[in-house]
Amino acid sequence: MNNITTEPTSFNLPTGIATVPTAVPTPGPSKARGTQARTMDIVNKGLARRYRSERRFKRLGLSAILLSLAFLGVLFISIFANGYTAFKQTFIQLEVFLDPLKIDKEDLGAANYMGLVKKSLTADFPQIKSRADKRKLYGLVSTGAAFDLQDFVQKNRHEIGNTIQIWVPADDDVDMLMKGHISRDVPEIERRMNDTQIGWVDDLLGQSRIKQEFNTRFFTGGDSREPELAGIWGATCGSLYTLLVTLCLSFPIGIATAVYLEEFAPTNRWTDVVEVNINNLAAVPSIVFGLLGLALFLNFFGLPRSAPLVGGLVLTLMTLPTIIIASRASLKSVPPSIREAALGIGASKTQMVAHHVLPLAMPGMLTGTIIGMAQALGETAPLLMIGMVAFIVDIPTGFTDPATVLPVQIFLWADSPERAFLEKTSAAIMVLLCFLVAMNGLAVVLRKKFERRW
Structure with a gap:
């Protein structure tokens, strides 16, 4: 039974009439303990369910990782099994x-x-x-x-x-x-x-x-109709010339664009349109850039077909959005206090950016640039559109010589009926993967070496 406590309640009564006490029920200690116990039971049941959900989610995530690694391992094993014999x-x-x-x-x-x-x-x-x-x-x-x-x-x-x-x-x-x-x-x-x-x-x-x-002929020779004479050196030189053109154009233009948009550009409708278009260009299919290069660089400007110069210009258009986005993210990661301190000691805005902000953001910019170059190294579709799919026997010696690149060379060999070209294709894929792993590893090393956490 609940305890009853009485509290006097006063009314505006005439003089001489006594006040009447009223009863206010209060819960007893046994009922309070019972309510608390039921609440804890509900909480414990919910905790157990949440813990089970968490363990299930972890198992699903681990299973997904293991499955993806298994698929990747099967891919690498199949490539190696088909291609290792090409090295003899x-x-x-x-x-x-x-x-x-x-x-x-x-x-x-x-x-x-x-x-x-x-x-x-x-x-x-x-x-x-x-x-x-x-x-x-x-x-x-x-x-x-x-x-x-x-x-x-x-x-x-x-x-x-x-x-x-x-x-x-x-x-x-x-x-x-x-x-x-x-x-x-x-x-x-x-x-x-x-x-x-x-x-x-x-x-x-x-x-x-x-x-x-x-x-050794596989690493020192050019392409050939005979599988035993075919090599990747011509395609490798074409890739190096093409990437050199891409790097010399995309890196300074991408860095300058990111610095302007992040540090100097006013916030208005025009800059919003530019930012939206840069983000959209990063998702445009690469073959669209090949069509643009075909119409602009070949048909309008009359540049030579199947040349590393044109290939580098096309890949520059493709990698610029990636470099700009990565560079802007690096600039945003620099604390505002660095800018305020530089301006506070009398530096101009240009000096603040050039001497303080840019050096701190450069590791992230280099990482984004290397990733963009790795993406350009593995591209095939835009280069097919500008004629770099031609059969090239001679080793290119300049930026305007006819050339092809490693991904296109792999595409050509994969389309050949001879069994010997199958192992050449897999071996060339292995070489290309080594280049890509090396470039991504370099990006990781640069980030770890120069990165600062605030």
Whole structure:
């Protein structure tokens, strides 16, 4: 039962009439304890439910991370499994007689070096008489064997008239056979090499005249129709020239734009429109910039097609929004007290920005620039629109020479039917990934080294 307390209540009554006490109920201690217990039960039940939800959310997040890492691992493993064999190349040893009647010391380039290679193969297999079999025999070595022999003769003129032993690159089919990509167990009609050719390869293996070495040509040569002669150096030089143009244009323009918008531009409708357009340009598909470059730089200004200069201009337009946004974020991270202190000791606004704000924001700006360059390195679509998809054999030596870039080179090789180009494609992807990882790692190092926390 609840306790009853009485409190006097006064009314304006006539004199001589007593006041009447009124009863006010108050909860007893047992009821208060019961209410508190029920409240704690509700709270505890809610806490348990929230803890379960939190643990479930953590498990889902961890599962998502593990799943993404698994997919990434499968991707890397598949690329490595298809491409690591491209870093080795098969060579065949030939005994070639440098006939002085066919090699003129005064004009070494006019000699028929491929004829000397064929004569050497015929001497190794004298039992082959038919022209069809001879064509198949000559197909064991690459067409680049003639160029390697020519290079040897030009460096060793004194060997003319002697019989030399020289290692020349094997044909891509022989290379695939040695690497296990052509199975001997399948029917002859289902493989690129017949039993006779495989027998010739086995004869050369028995004489220790076939070997595999590190494929330096892959890193030093340009593109080729023959897979065993194709290399990435031409595309790498094209990428370097293109990125150099992009960096020289996008970095100063992006930094200057960010500084003006963040430090000097008045807040009005015009600057709002500019900021909105910069943010929107960062989300525009890259092929749109390629169409702009095609219409503006090629058709209007008449710049050369498939040149690193035009590719750099197109990628500059594409990376500028990223650099501007990252640079503005870096400028905003500088505390206002730095600006106030600089202005308080008499510095002008330009001096305040140049001597105090910009040095503190530069690490973040460099990080954004490197990320933008990494994005430009992996772009293909805008460069396809300006003609950098052309078949380029020569190594570019300038900004206006015809060139291609690594992503486009990968695209071209992936479209080729030969099995040897599949491993070249995967190997080029591995090289491109190494460049991207290195650039992103450099961005992390710069941020960690120069970053200041306020």
